[in-house]
Amino acid sequence: MTPAYxxxxxxxxxxxxxxxxxxxxxxxxxxxxxxxxxxxxxxASLDDGVLTLDFSDAMKFFGAHEFERASRPDFLDALAGSVERVTGERLRVIAP
Structure with a gap:
């Protein structure tokens, strides 16, 4: 079930x-x-409508996160859509 705004x-x-x-x-x-x-x-930060994600904690574990997947534009757009559906605010999401 999708949470309502x-x-x-x-x-x-x-x-x-x-x-x-x-x-x-x-x-x-x-x-x-x-x-x-x-x-x-x-x-990590939210400035001027840009949400920055940080994956540095993920590197602490065995089998570290595949960061190239995390920065796929379609995945970041999907997350931005979820943020908008839940909060009502459209953000640009980046994962440098």
């Missing part, structure tokens, strides 16, 4: 973090492959 706009990292699980549930429901590639990304 909460009416709360995520204009900063704390607000978006509070809704992040709902964003990930929505992403999993709409694009499971993108969810698999992106679910362990951390919210």
């Amino acid at each position: 909460s009416g709360t706009v995520a204009t900063d990292i704390p607000a978006l973090k509070a809704q992040w699980n709902d964003v990930l549930y929505d992403l999993e429901a709409h694009n499971r492959t993108a969810w698999l590639a992106l679910f362990d990304g951390r919210l």
